[in-house]
Amino acid sequence: MSAVVILFRRELALAWGGGGGPLLACGFFVCLTTIVPLAAGGDLATLRPVAAGVAWLALALASLLSLERLFERDLEDGALDLLALGPLSLEAVVAIKAAAQWLATGLPLALAAPIAALALGQSIDLAPLTMLAALIGGLGFAFTGALGAALALGAKRGGLLIAIVVLPLFIPPVVFGAGALTRAAEGLSPWPAMALLTAYVLFAAVIAPPAGAAAIRGAQG
Amino acid sequence: MIHSLSLASLTLARGERTLFRDLSLTLNAGEAVALTGANGAGKTSLLRAVAGFIRPETGEVAFHDADANAIDPTEARARQVHMLGHLEGLKGARTAREELAFQAGWLGQVHGGVDEAVQTLGLRPLLDLEVRKLSAGQRRRLALARLIAAPRALWLLDEPLSPLDARWREAVGALMTRHLDGGGLILAAVHDPLPIPARSVDVGAAR
Structure with a gap:
């Protein structure tokens, strides 16, 4: 079995094992989107225009939840040294961890996103597009989040620091993702915004592995 | 396969504090070196520098194969170095x-x-x-x-035996002997002597 598969399977097992992180993220996501109608009133005329925006904000916040364990635990228990002495470069380790984070957390969230948007009054015709946008955006969240988690390594209150570092970087995907859905709801083509969203994700996927690996080396030394 | 590890006038610092200066050491296949020294002398840091986790202030860590050709350190660490520290990564x-x-x-x-x-x-x-x-x-x-x-050829061990009882110390000693007989190298930071014949290097003396 190749090292990529071995590490990927371990990351998935760690994400799902002991506490069910992905379910927690989905629960958090559903709670957030449920609170909005309670806070702003259940009137669909109020909710519908902001449905896409609120769903994406909730998505971004829910994606933050499990980032803390991505590298911090491995640093605490020494597993990061083990990963650094493996056959793959640290850059590859960061990329694999981000990809596993996406599969473990981003995918369940993308499945939950259309339901949440529906509850906020979004038209059911937009459900496939919502899921697709959440899938692509989730990949961006995972890579950007991995970078933030690596940068916050070794800091006290790392989880909070990750949120502060990462949330500003989540703004572009939120803008593009929510923009695509808003345009689609207005009967315009969502694809220009989707193209920008994809471009952001590719950018994050290129930047995060080398930058994250450099941050990890700094934390190890 | 790694046939020798050489540290050439290595100086390590943690923050502002210099741990040791100009430490040179050569370790060949079949040899074990026990690093000794007081707490905080830099035994663990030396092991971490060999593993590539700490960049030395000066000096060099080099790996050579049986024909005395240098092995790329990144390649050597990715395939031929084991590191076992206080934290076991479990x-x-x-x-x-x-x-x-x-x-x-x-x-x-x-x-x-x-x-x-x-x-x-x-x-x-x-x-x-x-x-x-x-x-x-x-x-x-x-x-x-x-x-x-x-x-893997080179074992970097940090207090490998400390939590083990007498029976397992002996058993691990036998494993170490077998590793050395097979052309392996062992660099271990210890307080108690290793249960195998090992050259002793005092890290604290190089201050």
């Missing part, structure tokens, strides 16, 4: 079997390596237990298993 919530399978697979296990490691380190009754339920000595044996399951 996840408390996973079973010993899962952790051993991951560590051995990740570091390049040979066919049948895991079975052999389980056999020699007496891990069979522990395999289905969660790692957090193991005692310190049992955890250490589980961590040592990767050295057997995924053979």
